Structures are given as C-alpha cells and as structure tokens.
Amino acid sequence: MKRTVPELLHAAEPLVMVTAYDYPGGRHAEGAGVDLILVGDSLGNVVLGYDSTAPVTLGDMIHHARAVRRGAPGTFLVVDLPFGTYHTGTHDAMKAAVRVIQETGADAVKMEGATPEVLEVVSVLTRNGIPVMGHVGLMPQTATAQGGLKVQGKDEESARRTADGAVALEGAGAFAVVLEAIPARLARLITERLTVPTIGIGAGVHCRGQVLVYHDLLGLYEGEEKKLARRYAELGREARGAIAAYAAEVRAREFPTREQSFVMKDDVLGKLY
Numbered sequence: 001m002k003r004t005v006p007e008l009l010h011a012a013e014p015l016v017m018v019t020a021y022d023y024p025g026g027r028h029a030e031g032a033g034v035d036l037i038l039v040g041d042s043l044g045n046v047v048l049g050y051d052s053t054a055p056v057t058l059g060d061m062i063h064h065a066r067a068v069r070r071g072a073p074g075t076f077l078v079v080d081l082p083f084g085t086y087h088t089g090t091h092d093a094m095k096a097a098v099r100v101i102q103e104t105g106a107d108a109v110k111m112e113g114a115t116p117e118v119l120e121v122v123s124v125l126t127r128n129g130i131p132v133m134g135h136v137g138l139m140p141q142t143a144t145a146q147g148g149l150k151v152q153g154k155d156e157e158s159a160r161r162t163a164d165g166a167v168a169l170e171g172a173g174a175f176a177v178v179l180e181a182i183p184a185r186l187a188r189l190i191t192e193r194l195t196v197p198t199i200g201i202g203a204g205v206h207c208r209g210q211v212l213v214y215h216d217l218l219g220l221y222e223g224e225e226k227k228l229a230r231r232y233a234e235l236g237r238e239a240r241g242a243i244a245a246y247a248a249e250v251r252a253r254e255f256p257t258r259e260q261s262f263v264m265k266d267d268v269l270g271k272l273y
Contacts, residue, residue, distance in 0.1 A: 002107070003035055003076045005131050005175050009196060011035070015176075015209030017078075017199055018217070021047045021064045025214045026071025037072055038110065038211060039065040041080040042140065046215050053140045056082045058096055065104035078133050079106040083141045086111055086121045093121040097130050108132060108175070112139040114165030119172040126173030134169030136162050137203065138181035151202075153182040166190045166198070178211065179203040181228060202228025 017036040018029040021043040029037050043064055044050040065079045079100050086093035097109045108131035111118055122132045137152045153159040166177045176197045179187045184204025191198045191206055200207030215221060216229040222236040249255035
C-alpha cells in the first residue's frame with residue numbers, strides 16, 4: 001500500500017528510496033517493496049547521456065515520471081523539478097509543480113537548495129497542498145557554482161550553510177530533506193536537529209532514510225564505481241555477456257532454432273511455390 005506523508009514522517013524503520021527513470025525501474029522498485037521512488041533529473045546523465053542535469057526539461061521529467069508511475073502505481077512517487085522551473089519565481093514554480101502532479105500522478109516534488117527564493121517556493125507549494133522534498137549538500141543542478149561534484153560541508157562555513165539550509169527547508173514546509181555527499185557526522189547532527197526525515201546519499205548511516213540510483217545499485221554501467229553508492233549486482237557485465245552470446249549464435253546460424261521458429265503446412269507452402 002502506498003505510504004502517505006504522515007506515515008513517512010513517523011516511520012519507525014529507515015526509509016528506502018530508489019531513483020528510477022522508466023517503467024521497468026518503477027516495476028522492479030515497487031516489487032522489491034521500497035518506500036519511495038524518486039524520478040531524479042539525474043536521468044540527464046544516467047539515461048539521456050548528458051554531461052549534467054542542466055539540459056533536462058520539464059517535459060523530460062514528465063515523460064519519464066509517467067512511465068515510472070505506470071510501473072509503480074502503489075509506491076509514493078517524488079519527481080524532481082528540473083533546473084529553471086523554480087528559479088524564476090513562485091508563479092512559474094507552481095505551474096511546473098501542478099503539471100507534474102496532474103500529468104504524472106506523482107505524490108510530491110523535489111527541489112535543490114535553500115536560498116530565500118527556493119524557501120519561498122517551498123512555502124507556497126506546501127501551503128497549496130503540494131508536498132515538497134528538499135535537498136542540500138551537493139546539488140547537481142548548481143554543482144559548478146559549488147566547485148564541481150565534490151563533498152560539501154567539510155569546512156565550518158559550508159557545514160553551517162548546509163545545516164541551516166536543512167533546518168530552513170523544514171521550516172518552510174518540506175516533509176523530508178535529501179542530504180547528498182556530506183560528512184557522516186554533519187548528517188547525523190542535521191538529522192538530530194530535524195523532525196522531518198533526512199534521506200542520505202553519501203551522507204552516512206545516521207540519516208532516517210537512504211537513496212540510491214537504480215543503475216548504480218544494479219551495476220548497469222561497468223567501470224563506474226562511485227564512493228557514495230554500493231553495487232548490489234553487476235547487471236551491466238551480465239547484459240554485455242548476454243548480447244555477445246546472442247551475436248555469436250546469430251553469426252554461427254545457431255539462432256533461431258526450431259523452438260523460436262513458426263511452421264506452416266506443406267500444402268500451403270506448395271501452393272505458394
């Protein structure tokens with residue numbers, strides 16, 4: 001049964017979230033019994049082959065989120081608002097969020113950052129009944145301004161900014177906050193300060209939940225080891241081997257066999273000749 005926001009807020013066990021981008025990803029995640037699925041704008045890197053998340057459009061997010069929802073109709077679904085959709089004011093942000101909820105069946109949206117402008121958007125959306133998940137620490141949409149894709153919160157200024165941002169997001173109405181790529185002890189401090197769940201990725205074990213990307217945990221891309229992720233399978237290697245075996249059998253005329261072929265009656269064939 002799909003979790004509700006109050007249930008997520010008061011969950012006794014750590015929350016499990018998986019980032020997925022399509023129907024099979026949603027179906028696998030729901031079948032495994034995760035608590036939440038995130039359709040992240042990381043689809044730009046993981047699925048669409050971009051160098052960053054910046055080129056991802058609202059249309060891209062809606063397209064992929066609809067596919068995930070079809071695969072996971074009974075799981076709480078969070079969808080990223082992509083870069084540019086909530087940076088131009090509350091009116092544009094509301095329009096984008098309403099489209100996501102209406103067109104995908106999502107249960108919540110997610111935004112990065114805790115600037116005054118973002119906090120205002122979070123407040124407006126939550127007051128109008130749209131649940132919002134926050135995100136601090138490493139923020140891929142603005143990673144260039146942060147000095148690249150690297151750990152945040154290691155010095156006092158950055159740590160204070162990260163912690164204060166998480167507290168401010170809760171104050172603005174966020175029902176959960178993602179903590180990405182920050183020291184584990186900082187994540188623990190933030191988790192202790194908040195009443196809403198923290199969901200970590202590269203933030204240590206003391207968060208109230210964890211999130212991993214579907215492709216990372218399944219090892220779909222060979223040779224892409226990430227410190228903040230654990231590979232629970234090596235499906236990329238399995239897939240490459242399976243395709244290579246198929247190619248070899250085709251070239252040797254060993255596939256298809258009679259088992260994969262259809263037959264017709266001799267008299268029908270004779271009439272054709």
